[in-house]
Amino acid sequence: MEAGYVAGLYQFTTLKHICLSHCRSPLAFVAQHWRDGRVGALKMGLRHGLYCFGCCWALFAVLVATGIMSVAWMLLLTLLVFVEKLLPRSRRFEGGLGVA
Template sequence: LYQFTTFKHICLSHCRSPLAFVAQHWRDGRVGALKMGLRHGLYCFGCCWALFAVLVAAGVMSIAWMLLL
């Protein structure tokens, strides 16, 4: 069900286009870069958390299954 939510599509739009994300959310300095990285990471996690969970579970059981997925 999560695959069809608006939240997933919002996260995908930011995660698939990192250059556009940087252009929209640019922050100067090291702290700004850290904030941008964390924000972009949250968008990517928002769209792929289910895949991450499946890959971690499969990887714990078998590296071959994780690679196959």
């Protein structure tokens, strides 16, 4: 269950909040980081993907660990990740999720 503790602590880090702010709005990200051409689009996509990975890797680690044992846990954690990405400036939700 160490993955749960690491994921909980990660919810409070600055890196988590920076990554989540970029991942929440793909359209805003594209508008801010626009690059022309196919190579530019690839670089933008990779950069945005890294931000999204940075905001959710810990919760997905818990998802994998608990999902192997229970589909209900997998559904619950998937819903939590979904809600976290939808709520703008959801520091309270993120903090509550970290404590849980």
